[in-house]
Amino acid sequence: MRYHGPDSLQKGVFQLTKKRHNNSPISKNQLIDLTITGLSHEGNGVGRYGDMVVFVSMAAPGDALRVKIVKVLSTHAFAIIHAILTPSTHRIADDCPVYSRCGGCSLRHLSYDAEITVKSGWVTDNLRRIGGVVLPMDAPLPSPHSARYRNKAQYPIRRVNGRLCAGFFARRSHALVPVTDCLLQPAIFSAITAAFLSFLESHDIEPYDEADHSGLIRHLYLRRAGATGQVMVCIVVNGAAVPHEEALVAALLAAYPDIATVVLNTNRRRDNVILGDHQRNLYGNGTISDILCGVKVTLSPASFYQVNREAAENLYQKALEYADPGPDDILLDLYCGTGTIGLSMAARVGHLIGVELAGSAVRDARLNAAQNGVANAAFIEADAGDVLSVAGERPTIVVLDPPRKGVDKGTLEAVAAMGPKKIVYISCNSATLARDCAILAALGYKAVKAGAVDMFPRTAHVEAVALLEQVL
Ligand code: SAH
Numbered sequence: 001m002r003y004h005g006p007d008s009l010q011k012g013v014f015q016l017t018k019k020r021h022n023n024s025p026i027s028k029n030q031l032i033d034l035t036i037t038g039l040s041h042e043g044n045g046v047g048r049y050g051d052m053v054v055f056v057s058m059a060a061p062g063d064a065l066r067v068k069i070v071k072v073l074s075t076h077a078f079a080i081i082h083a084i085l086t087p088s089t090h091r092i093a094d095d096c097p098v099y100s101r102c103g104g105c106s107l108r109h110l111s112y113d114a115e116i117t118v119k120s121g122w123v124t125d126n127l128r129r130i131g132g133v134v135l136p137m138d139a140p141l142p143s144p145h146s147a148r149y150r151n152k153a154q155y156p157i158r159r160v161n162g163r164l165c166a167g168f169f170a171r172r173s174h175a176l177v178p179v180t181d182c183l184l185q186p187a188i189f190s191a192i193t194a195a196f197l198s199f200l201e202s203h204d205i206e207p208y209d210e211a212d213h214s215g216l217i218r219h220l221y222l223r224r225a226g227a228t229g230q231v232m233v234c235i236v237v238n239g240a241a242v243p244h245e246e247a248l249v250a251a252l253l254a255a256y257p258d259i260a261t262v263v264l265n266t267n268r269r270r271d272n273v274i275l276g277d278h279q280r281n282l283y284g285n286g287t288i289s290d291i292l293c294g295v296k297v298t299l300s301p302a303s304f305y306q307v308n309r310e311a312a313e314n315l316y317q318k319a320l321e322y323a324d325p326g327p328d329d330i331l332l333d334l335y336c337g338t339g340t341i342g343l344s345m346a347a348r349v350g351h352l353i354g355v356e357l358a359g360s361a362v363r364d365a366r367l368n369a370a371q372n373g374v375a376n377a378a379f380i381e382a383d384a385g386d387v388l389s390v391a392g393e394r395p396t397i398v399v400l401d402p403p404r405k406g407v408d409k410g411t412l413e414a415v416a417a418m419g420p421k422k423i424v425y426i427s428c429n430s431a432t433l434a435r436d437c438a439i440l441a442a443l444g445y446k447a448v449k450a451g452a453v454d455m456f457p458r459t460a461h462v463e464a465v466a467l468l469e470q471v472l
Helices: 112-129 187-202 245-255 309-323 340-348 359-371 384-390 409-417 430-442
Strands: 031-039 045-049 052-056 064-072 076-086 152-160 163-169 176-178 217-224 231-237 259-266 278-283 288-292 295-299 330-334 351-356 377-381 397-400 422-427 445-453 463-470
Touching (some): 031 052, 031 076, 152 176, 187 217, 245 259, 309 340, 309 445, 309 463, 409 430, 430 463
Parallel strands (some): 351 377
Antiparallel strands (some): 045 052, 259 278, 422 463, 445 463
16 A cells, blocks of 8 residues: 655545555554644545554644544554644634534634645646646635535434434434534524424424334425525425414514525435425425526526535636637537526527536526526537537537536547537546546547636535647
């Protein structure tokens, strides 16, 4: 096993080879001292003990620690902090009482400056190591806000030790960690949630119990449109109705006039999917409106929407800068969702084509185009892999914004076969972005610019964007 990480925030990357440690120098429950030299892409501190790499949760690069080993595997071990011997200069006091238990954040103990440097380093390293892309990277774009930046929360509602609670599941678990005020969410979400729980309590309305599929209230799903302030309350239930619906709506509206709509969603399934297929509006029309890069967007509970609106504007701005379109360009927005990226560029291009698999998102994209008076766009419901046959026109610029697994090879081949002069690739997983850059390189597209854009402060997630140009 080799650890390839110098003592810097920029290069916290490591590689584990398959060499086995039959004489493992450490064992479970042992206390050892080590210095943290980098951060894994999951946000764990990385240290070295003899020949072993040790991953330590909530550790910061530069920390000198006494850690307790909790798991030893053939190539590496996991540990928790027993004592901080000398804190890293990048360490800050974590300010959330459930940080160690909740599955949401992993980097609250780091200064935001250090977090940005680390995340940009992850993108650079993945591009180099997996994609063979070596570039002077653009300066990373931090999120305009590192606290309360989210516009969407889906709180499971459960009974914990007899008490009715909202919260989040612990990492890799369905054990509810009660959370009264998540510091990533707008403060109004905490207030609405508290009022909702107290209504349930006073009307003896039971939460869902996964063990026997009993109880009514599964999730409280809240969304807030940053530009308009409108709030959507969506109550997900294991049934068709909530007792005292009118009184519930009246209580919420009286206290929180920003609530623009209240929706009841029925989900009787036993799986982990949050929303069911059926919904009924208890108040308002079931949607709220936001503005993203000047585009008016209508959001229903099921619509995909970037959770950090202001950082998404940074991301789209960067994508526009990379695309640098003109009136003769035909822009293909592949994996377009509700069309927001393409629509934000529509005024600059001759024609916009959006392709997206989810029918509801395509309908939203068409509605968004219409309500913004965009007349040069067409949105097509199709698998990205079929783009050659459905796109109609040959695009000159392609924007790719796939899910975490990236773009499959056949789709990349189809994109390259259309011969666009530029590909702007937006990714929430720089490992698959890097893999796809390598495939595109073999298809005649060279990465010429790239950078990290942070949309998810305090978590181990980061967006990356790359510009690839056709090599003639
Ligand atoms: N560009 C949009 C959405 C990106 S999320 C935005 O910024 O808001 C990725 C999108 O890819 C989702 O809307 C998902 O439904 C879509 N998708 C996933 N697999 C797909 C496929 N095989 N073909 C087309 N679209 C797909």
